[in-house]
Amino acid sequence: MIHAEIIRKEKLTPTVSTLYFHWNADVKPGQFVMVWAPGTGEIPMSLSHIGKEKAFTIKNYGPSSDMLIKLEPGQKIFFRGPYGRPFSAVNGKTLLIGGGSGMASLHPLISRNAFGLIAARTREEILFMDEFESGNVSVTTDDGTFGIRGNVLAGLKDLDVDSFDMIYACGPEVMLYNLYKHLKDKNVNAELSLERLMKCGIGVCDSCSINGFQLCRDGPTFTMDQLRYMNEFGTEKLTFSGTRVSVH
């Protein structure tokens, strides 16, 4: 287990904070770490900042994230990694599509050439909107409190997806599956970073697998061509005990 001291904390929304720390490691966009809340649990988390200063952007959603989000500068964090196949780097125009806290793993890809499509439940949960060049971002909210009312597909209506050299997306599986269906017959390059229950992070426990591919090791980023052969994607998954259930 690696340990580091939190050097800074930034509250982004009522339920999301970024914790900064020093970690001398080469991390690529889309990679993740397993973060340990001693005595509480361990959860996978994308790194939202991967420069000399690293950071996780944490949403409060369960016992471990509740404990982690309460940590303050000076306190220790524990983690292992980096794990997973990163997004592939491209030159040219990119489209970043993030749903909810999925924006955290896309954050390192924000650049002058990137256009952002941010999907959030409501206005106060929108992440990283101001980090895009002005005019290079579009927002959807489920409740219509900001931007376009509706889900990510509503936001795609006004975008010419063919004009981007690469589309990167991260978010809940149902959102990504809808996005996949929208894109699959179009001539686009896209990589989708999937989120699934993960226990080990190192390709042995089978909790996060989709059609025999381990999200933690073969993914979490998958190309459109890989997703085409995964009939479990967007349809079925295993619970914490290993019970097969619908993704919806």
Next chain:
Amino acid sequence: MPKGSLISDIGSMQLESPLILASGILDENGYTMRRMLEEGAAAVVTKSIGSTERAGFTPPVVVDLGDNLLNAIGLSNPGIEHFKEEISIAKGIGKPVIGSIFGATAEEFAYLASRMQSYGADAVELNLSCPHVKGFGSEVGSDPSLVEDIVSEVKAKINVPVLAKLTPNVTDIVSIAKAAEKADALVLINTVKAMHIDIYARMPTLSNAYGGLSGPAIKPIGVRAVYDVYRETEMDIIGCGGISRFEDVLEYMMAGARAVEIGTALKTYGRAIFDNIKRDTIRFLESEGIENIEEIIGAAVKK
């Protein structure tokens, strides 16, 4: 049998090679097991399944020790009623699927075994050896009379081969092996009970504190157990523990194993490990002029 053939058998179960995916690694989801079979495993052993759904332990459930691994998943499983579909999916490719089960009593094992058989499992592996869950696994498998009852009950209920996976966490594994002599084969060994402490957090890293150690570190323990049991009994043995290269397979076979199970090495070498070991083993047999792999079983053991 063609020269350099690796064809093996355990009871009535035919295997295209001696290389089986061990229980507990990448075998919860039917599609994953199927991929393992597609990518070279001769058979897969499922995750251990019990009578009812069980969440298992809260992460951290693994400690990554490089090539070795410490785990305490906690026998998480969907319960036997929900496992039929995974077996069906895994069997889609037509290779053997071995159903692993755990229970507390002979009756419970017998019930689970008959369900596994009805789902189409080609053999049943009795988990008498998980080292980290109270009331199951090695607690059951350290009691010779209970082991004897469980194996007898299960053998009376099903026709497919019964494999008994034993724990190394006992003083005398030979006496447990003899208690399980009605089984069609023994699987030796399960993980070694172990612990890791995080010195900065000042507590055991695993949420369960105790776990099972696997990987190359335990191979010599496994080889010794196979050697001891092969020398003292006439039983078929499947070697397990720390196998990651062809040399390890041969070492286990020369100690008396007919086949082997591979698990933790998947972490380091990925799914290609089965085909790589197969290729290297065939090369070894050819270079040593060995016509039939059966010749080497127990070759190092003085009976």
